[in-house]
Amino acid sequence: MKQVILLVEDNPDDEMLTKRAFKKNNILNEIVVARDGQEAVDYLLYQGNFSAREKGINPQVILLDINLPKLDGLEVLRKIRENKETSLVPVVMMTTSDEQEDLITSYELGANSYIRKPIDFENFIEAVKQLGMYWLVLNEQPKLN
């Protein structure tokens, strides 16, 4: 079964840079991009445009930006954790802001990790490398019955 990474990102530049960072690190999983919070929730809960999606398949990891149109990242995170199907999917908050409050709220809502997107691209590639290493290779996900 092919492992999917869900990238929730509204900024096309960041989307492109993230994808490139994955490629640079030889992470070749399929990357599904949701461009706002609602789209991400629709994808995960098989709603709207994604109602026809094959059931029972959760992404291996969700990369979630905080500042998003419609539903913001923290609200999406809350919905992910509230839903039984998705409650155990690893979620990595990715954000440009370094507000302490965002960080604390993210962990309170059950985020697995929190990284601030560095401006320097080299650093960004490094951060994505660590992320892929841990969440895609090392981490063992609990199986849902």
Next chain:
Amino acid sequence: MQVPFFKTLRFRLISSVVVIEVVMLSILVLSNLNAIYLAHAERLNDTAASILRQFSRTAATYMAEVDYAKLDEYSRRLIENNEISYIRVTTTENHEVVRLGKNIPNTSPSVDKHPSFVDDERFDVKTDISLAGRNLGFIEMGFSLHVMREAVSSSRNRSILIALTEIILSIAVTIFIGLRLTKNLHNLSEAVVKVGEGQLDVTLPVKGDDEIGQTSDAFNKMVEQLYQYRYQMEELIEERTAELEDANKELETFSYSVSHDLRSPLRAIAGFSQIIQDDYGDKLDEDGKDLLIRIHDGASKMETLINDMMELSRVKRKELELEEVDLSLLAVELTDRFTYLDAKRDVEIKVEGGLMCCCDRGLLIIVMENLLGNAWKYSAKVDKAVIEFGRTYEGGRDVFYVKDNGAGFNMQYIDKLFEPFKRLHGESEFAGTGVGLATVARVIKRHNGKIWAEAEVGKGSTFYFYL
């Protein structure tokens, strides 16, 4: 506030009325008594003179006839009916022919001129007995002053009784008026004290339309005005606070956007210029590569600037959490880190041990990092750099200082030192955003402290602060 009784208006009013009454009545009574006494004395004098004249005339006849028995009988009648205490009649040969009454002096007493000059119990008088120019003898008589003195004394007692009654009456009236006046004054003074303490729900009862009533009325109006002013003031403060809160919220939203929205395009600039370098680097000549590096550096610098700005705004908003902080330890940790990161440099570090301070640890780290970082940065171009952290005393308080022997600055520009984005050195000379010292100054201000600097170009600078 309790006024001692002898200082109260009531006491002063009563005591002055009593003093005035006593003095005036004493003068009145004394002058009256004197007049009464003089009148009695005058009457006695007239009576004595008239009796003496009459007696002398009658006695002359009996003396001429040498009828001493008749003279004696006449004398006895006279002494019964009058206030005469004794009668003595002598012949020219000093032969005593009549001797009547009590306490008759053995020798002739000195003659009194007037009853008011008498110094004993009697008014002694004396006259010749003469008939047709021939002297027959002398009459000596004593008039008792008892009756006169009795009259004067009863007058005096009556006067004193009347005076005392008047004094008591006027004290009673004064007390009544004083009570009313001072009670209202007391109420007013109590109310004023309450208002002074900020209690504005005080109302005085308005009684009558005298001055006290008017004052109470004016006072009530004044308190009501004050109450309204305070109410308006509170409303204004609430309004302003709400506005301020709005502004603060706006600022927070703004800084959030700055930290988020300004970083995204920066990341695009840095990221894509990096990609061009990676993917198309071999197709670029040296100039092209140099331009790409400049774009990349620009983005980095902007990131630093945004981070510094964010820190400045966070310092303003952060709640202070005060605790005892070991500044010496902080200084050692920070300088160790600088030394580790910049191992090429040989800098002498002097840190005075055990300097404690009650402050917000997070914010003081920013202060120490900036001050020591500046000292490190601006001493980079001297051969033997020395950086010092220590304490001195000024105005009875601990003043900490960070001192270096680096580039220093011209004291002429001291005003600009703690303003954001104002720099005293060119970017090519020493890198920096000009936000660091502004942040430091803001932290110090939030601790109600003070920071200042002394410097000389080429000799170094010293930053002093207390919290």
